[in-house]
Amino acid sequence: MGVAVLGLGTVGIGVVDILSKNRAMIFNRSGVDLEVRKVLVSNPNKKREIDLAKDMFAKDIEEILQDDEIDVVVELIGGLSPAKEYIIKALEAKKAVVTANKAVLAHHAAELFAVARKNNVPLYYEASVGGGIPLITPLTESLVGSNITSVMGIINGTTNYILTKMSTEGSSFEEVLAEAQRLGYAEADPSADVDGLDAAHKLVVLIALAFDTHIKLSDVHCEGIRKIDPMDIKFARDFGYAIKLLAVGKKTDLGIEARVQPTLIPLHHPLASVNNVFNAVFVESEEVGEIMLYGRGAGRYPTASAVVGDIVSAARILSGAKSQLPRKFAMGSAVSVKKTVGCYYIRLMVEDRPGVLGEIANILGQNNVSVASVIQEGRAQDQVPLVFLTHEVNYGSLEKGLELIGRLPCVREIANVIRVERGY
Amino acid sequence: MGVAVLGLGTVGIGVVDILSKNRAMIFNRSGVDLEVRKVLVSNPNKKREIDLAKDMFAKDIEEILQDDEIDVVVELIGGLSPAKEYIIKALEAKKAVVTANKAVLAHHAAELFAVARKNNVPLYYEASVGGGIPLITPLTESLVGSNITSVMGIINGTTNYILTKMSTEGSSFEEVLAEAQRLGYAEADPSADVDGLDAAHKLVVLIALAFDTHIKLSDVHCEGIRKIDPMDIKFARDFGYAIKLLAVGKKTDLGIEARVQPTLIPLHHPLASVNNVFNAVFVESEEVGEIMLYGRGAGRYPTASAVVGDIVSAARILSGAKSQLPRKFAMGSAVSVKKTVGCYYIRLMVEDRPGVLGEIANILGQNNVSVASVIQEGRAQDQVPLVFLTHEVNYGSLEKGLELIGRLPCVREIANVIRVERGY
Numbered sequence: 111m112g113v114a115v116l117g118l119g120t121v122g123i124g125v126v127d128i129l130s131k132n133r134a135m136i137f138n139r140s141g142v143d144l145e146v147r148k149v150l151v152s153n154p155n156k157k158r159e160i161d162l163a164k165d166m167f168a169k170d171i172e173e174i175l176q177d178d179e180i181d182v183v184v185e186l187i188g189g190l191s192p193a194k195e196y197i198i199k200a201l202e203a204k205k206a207v208v209t210a211n212k213a214v215l216a217h218h219a220a221e222l223f224a225v226a227r228k229n230n231v232p233l234y235y236e237a238s239v240g241g242g243i244p245l246i247t248p249l250t251e252s253l254v255g256s257n258i259t260s261v262m263g264i265i266n267g268t269t270n271y272i273l274t275k276m277s278t279e280g281s282s283f284e285e286v287l288a289e290a291q292r293l294g295y296a297e298a299d300p301s302a303d304v305d306g307l308d309a310a311h312k313l314v315v316l317i318a319l320a321f322d323t324h325i326k327l328s329d330v331h332c333e334g335i336r337k338i339d340p341m342d343i344k345f346a347r348d349f350g351y352a353i354k355l356l357a358v359g360k361k362t363d364l365g366i367e368a369r370v371q372p373t374l375i376p377l378h379h380p381l382a383s384v385n386n387v388f389n390a391v392f393v394e395s396e397e398v399g400e401i402m403l404y405g406r407g408a409g410r411y412p413t414a415s416a417v418v419g420d421i422v423s424a425a426r427i428l429s430g431a432k433s434q435l436p437r438k439f440a441m442g443s444a445v446s447v448k449k450t451v452g453c454y455y456i457r458l459m460v461e462d463r464p465g466v467l468g469e470i471a472n473i474l475g476q477n478n479v480s481v482a483s484v485i486q487e488g489r490a491q492d493q494v495p496l497v498f499l500t501h502e503v504n505y506g507s508l509e510k511g512l513e514l515i516g517r518l519p520c521v522r523e524i525a526n527v528i529r530v531e532r533g534y
Numbered sequence: 535m536g537v538a539v540l541g542l543g544t545v546g547i548g549v550v551d552i553l554s555k556n557r558a559m560i561f562n563r564s565g566v567d568l569e570v571r572k573v574l575v576s577n578p579n580k581k582r583e584i585d586l587a588k589d590m591f592a593k594d595i596e597e598i599l600q601d602d603e604i605d606v607v608v609e610l611i612g613g614l615s616p617a618k619e620y621i622i623k624a625l626e627a628k629k630a631v632v633t634a635n636k637a638v639l640a641h642h643a644a645e646l647f648a649v650a651r652k653n654n655v656p657l658y659y660e661a662s663v664g665g666g667i668p669l670i671t672p673l674t675e676s677l678v679g680s681n682i683t684s685v686m687g688i689i690n691g692t693t694n695y696i697l698t699k700m701s702t703e704g705s706s707f708e709e710v711l712a713e714a715q716r717l718g719y720a721e722a723d724p725s726a727d728v729d730g731l732d733a734a735h736k737l738v739v740l741i742a743l744a745f746d747t748h749i750k751l752s753d754v755h756c757e758g759i760r761k762i763d764p765m766d767i768k769f770a771r772d773f774g775y776a777i778k779l780l781a782v783g784k785k786t787d788l789g790i791e792a793r794v795q796p797t798l799i800p801l802h803h804p805l806a807s808v809n810n811v812f813n814a815v816f817v818e819s820e821e822v823g824e825i826m827l828y829g830r831g832a833g834r835y836p837t838a839s840a841v842v843g844d845i846v847s848a849a850r851i852l853s854g855a856k857s858q859l860p861r862k863f864a865m866g867s868a869v870s871v872k873k874t875v876g877c878y879y880i881r882l883m884v885e886d887r888p889g890v891l892g893e894i895a896n897i898l899g900q901n902n903v904s905v906a907s908v909i910q911e912g913r914a915q916d917q918v919p920l921v922f923l924t925h926e927v928n929y930g931s932l933e934k935g936l937e938l939i940g941r942l943p944c945v946r947e948i949a950n951v952i953r954v955e956r957g958y
Contacts, residue, residue: 364869437742
């Protein structure tokens with residue numbers, strides 16, 4: 111299947127890269143063999159992070175539309191025009207379209223979808239909200255039988271980064287914004303992010319899917335985060351809340367509520383621990399209750415991966431039913447846990463007398479078990495817990511050490527040995 | 535499209551119910567009109583929570599296989615036999631199969647998938663892992679172009695409930711298990727849950743999808759939670775960790791690691807705040823980084839909703855490309871924020887003198903704004919913050935109250951009015 115990419119910015123380069131690097135894996139998983147045949151850019155001579163053959167640059171959109179070998183057109187130009195016109199032309203040329211363009215969807219989804227239906231070709235847009243987080247597909251497919259009652263999302267990474275930093279460092283909005291601009295997390299003109307417009311675009315897309323209703327962008331009540339003071343974050347925490355820029359869509363008796371605004375959310379709510387540039391969408395439905403989908407809402411490869419998922423889905427549909435079948439798996443086996451390397455929590459029950467820690471620590475050291483932390487609590491009882499957290503160790507070495515420790519007269523019991531995941 | 539349901543237990547009843555109740559919505563969203571035509575149960579005369587016409591009960595599997603009006607067979611019998619045989623027969627009769635059966639997949643996925651491919655019909659299994667959480671679809675479709683490096687899941691609700699209660703109440707495993715059994719969160723024979731076997735089944739399914747490799751169930755290193763003592767939970771927290779029963783699949787230089795075991799996970803890790811019966815799967819990939827999918831891992835309607843999502847996907851494929859097109863949306867509008875009801879955080883900057891709180895509280899009360907909490911901090915400065923958290927209030931009333939408050943001589947500034955989401 112042939113693919114054309116319109117626009118070679120951050121995401122476009124990522125898409126071309128993934129499709130080329132992972133071509134065999136994608137074919138093995140999906141049964142579709144994808145090749146980027148053409149790209150369309152305004153200036154083919156611009157220096158880019160990717161080298162493409164000269165003949166891959168289409169001279170105009172017509173060249174792509176008329177190319178019978180191109181099945182899927184990927185729109186990564188962004189903005190309203192010419193993105194909208196190109197999407198419509200591609201659909202009318204019976205090509206599947208994949209877009210990451212939240213603006214064009216927020217303004218024209220109903221019209222674009224009608225054109226897709228009329229021409230009987232797929233139009234996919236997983237990357238338009240939440241970057242690499244699977245959102246559109248779960249909402250469209252997994253929840254197709256569910257009555258969604260609300261969607262609440264942290265769907266702008268820049269503002270979430272700023273609020274997180276203000277929260278952890280107590281700094282002002284202006285200070286953190288300046289830092290975010292230095293680090294490239296915020297644009298020179300940050301208003302689309304910090305005033306909530308970016309999130310409002312995405313909310314319109316989410317509301318359409320959740321409530322089967324396309325609302326106007328101007329219907330979204332939109333407030334940004336400029337007015338949030340570190341003092342507000344502190345008071346909110348005193349009340350038991352975090353402040354997040356939430357995009358909220360709700361079905362109420364009055365109709366659909368649609369708002370993007372700084373919002374207090376209880377500290378125990380899963381959205382409250384979504385920090386830094388991470389995004390998450392929390393969906394409530396009558397049938398499924400609460401779901402949260404969490405991940406990186408932006409960035410070259412996360413977003414490009416979502417685009418590639420859409421390209422594959424579209425290509426599968428175009429190529430007919432056969433490629434929709436379950437994957438082929440290799441038959442394999444797992445590594446024995448004894449060969450694995452990890453950190454461990456070890457709780458021993460030991461005699462409460464001087465020298466015990468030394469004896470045990472020596473044996474651990476001799477067996478290459480390096481200790482990260484120890485808790486020793488005297489309890490004036492017959493036996494007391496002695497707890498270690500180790501650095502990374504081969505499980506075999508650990509077992510050997512523990513066997514020797516188990517034989518020490520001062521050790522009553524190796525009560526628990528628990529694996530530790532250090533996480534990300 | 536006709537659907538047959540094998541097995542009418544908790545989930546089966548939920549599927550029949552959702553397909554009937556939400557039939558029009560599903561048709562509108564997907565273009566497929568689904569009807570349950572037959573069910574297969576071992577005892578048709580058993581009293582059930584659902585009333586079905588007598589002629590809906592098939593006398594045996596053959597009746598379903600030979601019924602040309604049945605396109606999708608939903609296997610909700612569970613266990614290995616006759617579930618496996620029925621799935622194979624249905625696939626060979628060219629019917630799409632949807633199953634929620636993690637056991638049959640953990641043992642026979644490779645064989646079943648081969649049969650599906652050979653017969654060119656879909657075999658879907660979203661509900662087999664994580665109940666209502668979209669997991670299989672995102673892994674299969676959205677991440678098709680991504681190299682997954684690890685999956686870590688809390689995929690057994692019973693054990694997560696027990697560990698959460700042990701953690702919050704300091705109770706022993708035995709005490710909490712007994713309570714969970716009373717509440718119906720744990721089975722009379724809890725061993726499949728508490729010894730990790732249920733999670734191991736699901737891990738085999740996740741590993742197959744993540745690493746394109748089917749491993750044997752016996753390859754999973756499997757430890758349960760019986761040995762965890764409240765003391766361990768406390769010491770883990772002292773070290774900065776929570777203890778969770780994690781199912782972990784990792785691609786390492788040595789091969790695939792596959793283990794289900796109690797695991798220490800840093801308190802700041804998103805999995806550490808997955809509590810009670812909630813499930814979550816954390817996926818890391820080279821392209822997308824970290825993703826977490828969170829929700830209810832069991833229960834009638836969450837699981838049935840996942841099954842219905844699969845039925846729709848299968849039916850769409852069987853009915854050809856046309857129904858894969860973008861949804862039709864109604865054109866709608868959102869309610870004005872002024873009409874909505876919510877709780878608010880209000881920060882005023884006021885003169886630091888006696889009586890100010892009373893004046894302001896009076897006006898709030900007169901405008902039906904009920905105050906939930908107040909923070910008043912004297913700072914011996916010209917102006918001090920006075921912060922309110924309100925109960926639910928109509929935004930219009932609040933605005934009116936705030937306008938009057940803004941006119942008070944003691945009020946220097948209405949510094950911030952922030953919406954509160956109370957959450958779930």
